[in-house]
Amino acid sequence: GAGVSQSPSNKVTEKGKDVELRCDPISGHTALYWYRQSLGQGLEFLIYFQGNSAPDKSGLPSDRFSAERTGGSVSTLTIQRTQQEDSAVYLCASSLRGGLMETQYFGPGTRLLVL
Amino acid sequence: DQQVKQNSPSLSVQEGRISILNCDYTNSMFDYFLWYKKYPAEGPTFLISISSIKDKNEDGRFTVFLNKSAKHLSLHIVPSQPGDSAVYFCAASANTGGFKTIFGAGTRLFVKA
Numbered sequence: 001g002a003g004v005s006q007s008p009s010n011k012v013t014e015k016g017k018d019v020e021l022r023c024d025p026i027s028g029h030t031a032l033y034w035y036r037q038s039l040g041q042g043l044e045f046l047i048y049f050q051g052n053s054a055p056d057k058s059g060l061p062s063d064r065f066s067a068e069r070t071g072g073s074v075s076t077l078t079i080q081r082t083q084q085e086d087s088a089v090y091l092c093a094s095s096l097r098g099g100l101m102e103t104q105y106f107g108p109g110t111r112l113l114v115l
Numbered sequence: 116d117q118q119v120k121q122n123s124p125s126l127s128v129q130e131g132r133i134s135i136l137n138c139d140y141t142n143s144m145f146d147y148f149l150w151y152k153k154y155p156a157e158g159p160t161f162l163i164s165i166s167s168i169k170d171k172n173e174d175g176r177f178t179v180f181l182n183k184s185a186k187h188l189s190l191h192i193v194p195s196q197p198g199d200s201a202v203y204f205c206a207a208s209a210n211t212g213g214f215k216t217i218f219g220a221g222t223r224l225f226v227k228a
Contacts (some may be wrong), residue, residue, distance in 0.1 A: 004158070028202050035218070039118035043204060044121070044130070058215070089160055100208040100216070101166070106158025 003027075004107035005088040006092050012113045013082055019108045023092030029105070031098030032075050037109075038088040046090075049075065050098040081115045088102055118142045119207050121219035128226050134192040136222050138205030141186065145207040145217075150179060151188050152220070153202045161205070163190070195226045 005024045013019050017022075036045040045059040046086050049069040050099040060066070079086055089111050093104035120139045128134045138148075146167040151159035165172040165188065167178045172179050178191045193198055205219040 034215075038222070040124075042117075042121075042220040043206075045215055045217070048215075056215070093158070100210050101164070103149075103161040103164075104216070106151075106160065108156065108158050 002104050004092055004094050005109035006090075006110050010111045010113075012106060012115065014086060014115055016081055018078065018080045019082055019091050019112065021079075021092075021112070023075045023077070023094075023107060024075065025075070025092070025094030026105055027073075029094035029096055030072065031095045031102070032069055033093045033095075033104060034075070034077050035091045035093065036088040037058075037091060038085075043091065046077070048098070057113065082112075084114050087112055087114045118145075119205055119217045119219040119221075119224045121203075121205055122161045123222050124220070125225065126174075126194045128224065130197055130226055134156045134190075134195045134199065134224055134226065136190040136192075136203050136205075136224065138190075138219055139186060140188075140207050140217075142207070142209065142217075143186065144209040146185040146210055148179070148181060148188050149206045149208075149216070151204045151206060151218075152203065159204055160213050176228045192224075197225075197226050197228050200224055201224045 032049045032050045035043040048056040064080045068076045089109040093106045093107045095102040147166040151161040152162045153159040181188045202221040204221045208216040
C-alpha cells in the first residue's frame with residue numbers, strides 16, 4: 001500500500017551514458033510529477049503527467065531528458081548522454097487528481113552521480 | 116529568476132522555543148502556498164498549507180502566516196522539538212491553467228536539546 005517508490009535509490013554512471021529512473025506512484029493517483037534537487041538548490045520542476053492529458057514538459061532542462069508514463073501508472077525518466085551537471089537527487093511525487101491545492105506525496109528519490 | 120526565495124539556508128533553535136522560517140515570493144499570481152518537510156534520505160512530506168484568501172492557518176504546533184502585500188509567508192513552530200530538525204521547503208502554486216508548483220531552496224532547521 002505503500003507510498004511512492006523509486007528505483008534505483010542510487011545510481012553512479014559515467015559521463016555520456018544513458019540512465020533510466022523509475023517511479024511507482026501511489027495506486028489510484030492520476031497525477032505524477034518529477035523534480036530534481038541539485039546540491040544546495042530547491043526542488044526544480046521537470047515534468048507533470050495528469051491522466052491521459054498531454055504532459056507538461058516545460059521544466060525539462062534539455063532534449064536529453066524525457067519521461068514516459070505507461071498505463072497511467074509507472075513512470076520512467078530517461079536522461080541521455082549524461083553530463084556531470086545532471087548529478088542530483090531526482091524526486092517523483094504523485095497526487096490524487098493533480099489539483100494545485102492537492103498534497104503531493106514524494107518518493108525517497110534517486111541519487112544520481114555522473115562521473 | 117527565483118520566484119520563491121528562502122533566504123536563510125539554516126536556522127538553529129533551542130528546544131521549547133519558537134522556530135520561524137521565512138519565505139518570500141515574487142509572483143503575485145500565486146494563490147496557494149505549502150510547506151514541506153524533508154528528512155535526510157527521504158522525500159519531502161507535506162506539512163501545512165494556506166490559501167491566498169487567508170492570512171493564517173494553524174495545525175497543532177505549526178502555524179503559517181501569509182502577508183500578501185509583502186509577498187511573504189512564514190512558518191512558526193511552537194514549541195520546537197528535536198524531531199523537528201529537518202529541511203523545510205516553501206512552495207507556491209497558481210491556478211492559471213498550467214500546472215507548476217515552485218519550491219524554494221529550503222531552510223535547514225536544527226533544534227538543539
